[in-house]
Amino acid sequence: MRLPESIFREYRFSEAERSDRAAGDRARHRRKIRESIRENIADIIAEESIIGKDRDRIIKVPLRGIKEFRFVYGPNAPGVAEGQGDVRPGQVIGKVAREGGKEAGKAGDQPGVDYYETDVTLDELVEIMFEDLELPELERKALRQVETARTVKRKGYRHVGIRARLDKRRTARQRVMRRLASRGAAATPAASAEERRFPFHEDDLRYRHVVADTREESNAVVICIMDTSGSMDMMKRYLARSFFFLLYQFISVRYHNVELVFIAHHTEAREVSEEEFFHKGESGGTFISSGYAKALEIISQRYHPSLWNVYAFHCSDGDNFDSDNEAALSAGQELAELCNLFGYGEIKPLGSRYYESSMLHIFRQLEAENFHAVLIERKEDIWPAFKSFLSKERVAE
Amino acid sequence: MASYELKELIEWDARIRDKAAQFGLDCFDQEFEICDHAGMLGYMAYSGMPSHYPHWSYGKAYEKLKTLYDHGVTGLPYEMVINANPAIAYLMRDNTLLLQVLTIAHVYGHNDFFKNNYTFRTTKPALTVELFKAHALRLRRYVEDPSIGIDKVERLLDAAHALAYQCRRNLAIRKLDRREQETRLIEQAQPRHDPFRQLHPRLVPPEPDLNRVPLEPDEDLLLFIRDHNPRLADWEKDVLTILDQEAKYFLPMIETKIMNEGWASYWHKRVLEALALDQGLSLEFIVRHNQVLRPIPGQINPYRLGFKVWEDIYRRHTEPTPEEVRKYGAPTKSGIEKLFEAREVERDTSFLRRYLTEELMRELGLFEFEANGEDLVVSRVSDEEGWRAVKETLIKNQGSGSIPVVKVEDADFGQSRTLYLKHYHDGRDLQLEYAEKTLAYVFRLWERECVLETVLQGRRSILCYNDRGFSMRALK
Structure with a gap:
């Protein structure tokens, strides 16, 4: 008996190209x-x-x-596997696959x-x-855009200009042209040596003309202020960090140029690197006003509000020295006036708000539309807090 | 470019077919299609079908296969064959000549198996391709119908996919229709002939409730819902029918995975050995063959297990050891006869039960493991006292044995049209999260309260899903 002849269909590139059947x-x-x-x-x-x-x-x-849910057996279903001869009862051969360890096979x-x-x-x-x-209304708001003279562009030639832009080639050409034009007039025999020299004249000079190319730019600076006093433990820092991260991501989507400033404060404030900001703990008490004062100082030195959209956010556990509250409030007020958005996040991991003091009620007196104070107790609070924070944004005219 | 010409393949194919026929393989006509890796991924995601209805889960399968392939975690199979007449096989274009030759021989093994194994009798291979194409067309039409649309179709498919394999396991056993079931119940309720009726009062069997729906617990969940939920639209009933048909087409493959792969591997070996390959090719053959049949520690490689059992059957019937003759009796059939008999009448569970011997289990080092807290711990090995239990567990996990048995017990539970499902617990609990989500899908299809009775940690429990959501309680 023979088997019937088989058919071979050759590979065709064009068909293979077309057949991305799984695309949909x-x-x-x-x-x-x-x-x-x-x-x-x-x-x-x-x-x-x-x-x-x-x-x-x-x-x-x-x-x-x-x-893809189906009825399947749970963890108390035993299995059988092939070993290499040295398997003994009681031996541990692996971990229970928690979701997704094993491969899903063919259908069913x-x-x-x-x-x-x-x-x-x-x-x-x-x-x-x-x-x-x-947040549709957020999208529609105009960003604070600045015109920056970024590059210069050549645009033709002028008779006047500064020496540095003198175009020698063109100037020389002008002189040659003038000389050719004046040939008939200069044909007197008594032409002096002076005249034969045919020097450059002021009319010959050509200067390159440049114009400044202005471009709309949007700059933003995110000022992260964090309390690094002794009471800020790892958990609190982590929550703060998550919040700053979101803020940075959000802002960098909307602006061309985003800078980050990190200010760590306890009773004194310092500008620090990102690494230091998140990982180095310090000890001591807390003067919130010191952080705000530092932020104001940095804004006035480097990020003028007419050029920069300023976002400032401060994370603390609210454990401020009472004597500083007044100063913190007025500095906060000032900061809110300069910023697009200024926020205060009080980080109180669950429970601790009952025995630690809070700044939330003090900041309630702060009169600014673009100021927002939130309470973050768990990591699940971060996203809602962030959302409510953004809804307060004010855009400078 | 490939390292061979198509002409060469055709020549090799002719030689392979000669050998296969000499060995007695009996195949459908065969078609080979050469494809590249992208084409292969596509076929794999859609179960090899040239035409298949769309669903996001196939996109997911494709992405996953592609990721694994791109990162080199898994290679692609050398071939893929679908059970159709003519059988269609896909060959990877980039494979070496030897791999193609091996694959072609392997394909004839599958082809023979599809044609002759009784499990596949119900699959109508001559219509396979057209059937799947017709299904795809119908589903696409529902998707394009403005009154239905992709979202509704997908919602239904999500739910129906979850239940598609909750169907009868052995399709060779005919399902009785309602009238036949009634007759059977009435017969069962007849008083039996009792020679001692003078001595003790007659046992009167309880009268059967012929109004009950279903009369006997029904395993075909999709079909049952299709026939008993009057609120389903025609297109919804059609989709349920389509999924049931497709599941029943694939079920035989699931039920014979080990036999089928083992059979194909066994024959590619015999055929290639008979082809008298030159040295270079035969060395590559040994490498590839061993790769396919390598043990995967901590798992079961179906190719290997199947191959070993087939090889063992042949050996025990050609040259049994004296000890085996003592234990199993002298062989009554020749090796080749026995092979062909088993390929015709067995499915994985019966195949393993009948032919996986204690000695072979020990040689393969099969062991049973259980979860103990976070760890997987070996509970039994194939030693004298353990091998039977290990074998039982192995068989229990084969094919549809890995799908819990859930049957419809009552479609009008508590006279409130509640669908009462029962999980036939065999020592293995359901995964609760999956049970909850799947029950939600049942609810989506049934559109009324659904209840699932099961056993969780030794306690009979009731899971319930209705329009207030999921709830569960333990029964006393």
């Missing part, structure tokens, strides 16, 4: 991922792994809602076990975050 389904899947991210954005933002990453860095995001083959992480770039995530913000 991939797009749907991608959209589902985005929806899922958006639904869980508050949790994802609060994940430690995201804070402080580069923008184009790919991050893993835990996902809910795109699993190994239902349920599903991967649950996806890769997104931070950029994508930030985009989704702002979709979630849903």
